Amino acid sequence: MVKNLDSSNCIGVYLFADAHYCNSLKRDAEAFIFSHFLDVLGEEEFFSLSHEDLGELLLSEKLRIDNEFQVLKAAIDWISHDLQTRRRHIFSLVKCIRLPIISQQQLERYVEGLKDLGLKIGLRKILQDYKSDFSLARDARMGKINVINWQPRQCAKKNIYVIGGYSRLQDAKWSDNITLGNMEMFDSFKQTWTLLPPLRYARSGIGVAALAGRIYAVGGESNSLIHDSAEVYDPDERCWKPIPSLTSPRYPY
CATH class of the missing domain: 1.25.40.420 (Serine Threonine Protein Phosphatase 5, Tetratricopeptide repeat)
Structure with missing residues (x-):
């Protein structure tokens, strides 16, 4: 250079x-x-x-x-x-x-x-x-x-989103899992994590898709309850909104 x-x-x-x-x-x-x-x-x-x-x-x-x-x-x-x-x-x-x-x-x-x-x-x-x-x-x-x-350009900023899931303390029993509703974003330019608005319903094993600039979260599980609910995140308004539920509750595992 x-x-x-x-x-x-x-x-x-x-x-x-x-x-x-x-x-x-x-x-x-x-x-x-x-x-x-x-x-x-x-x-x-x-x-x-x-x-x-x-x-x-x-x-x-x-x-x-x-x-x-x-x-x-x-x-x-x-x-x-x-x-x-x-x-x-x-x-x-x-x-x-x-x-x-x-x-x-x-x-x-x-x-x-x-x-x-x-x-x-x-x-x-x-x-x-x-x-x-x-x-x-x-x-x-x-x-x-x-x-x-x-398609985004190869060098355009890419954001990675981590949504929901579960957590438990080290050596805790499987039944002590805590279901999470958190959403975090990793900025690939700044190399930083940012906490974003949480899901309306905490859940793990969610089906997630990005479409037309929005993020969709469907199904999943929380405390042995399998969800049929679905929601969409609008980055312009920075909030989750409900959308029509699935015809059947779904969980991928």
Whole structure:
């Protein structure tokens, strides 16, 4: 890695290396941009990128981001910096963004808050096209097709959730198990654990699935009682909500 690279000069170095065919220097600058993408967005140099260079960066699996919404906002901020000449690039840049993995609610709030009518209409048209393609959405969810835009980037932040389960003191009897309703999240960027709102019903052996940005918990067992209840965690509202119960109580063991 080239010394003295920082968020204020890395794009300048990247553009210089690209113009002079300095491939090694370009790779180093590019790696820095990917690793510090959120810091680079706050620098004036970011807005000097051409739409081709920006599109190439936004396509990368290596962008170190918290969530895909940050990539969308970066593209729109770049366009808004010079609306008159850059508005026409909205469709090509948004193609670089994985819209299906951004919360629909978050997308709609963001579009509604845009001040430029042209941008607002353009983004609404793009979002409407995604909504109308139900067959693609279904096939992607079922794993029948491998659509890259439906998958998080390789270097995007991954959160690991640990939900429910049971605990007992060392050397305690099996009957002394304590059923847990806790939920904790491990942040793979910060390497930290965070305590989140607990389940509505403590249980172990839960069936858990992540779908469309939410976490579903179904069935399980607590104190020899097998549950048919189910609930869903909404990360935007930070709470568990009840959903229709299973047709039969279930426990995987």
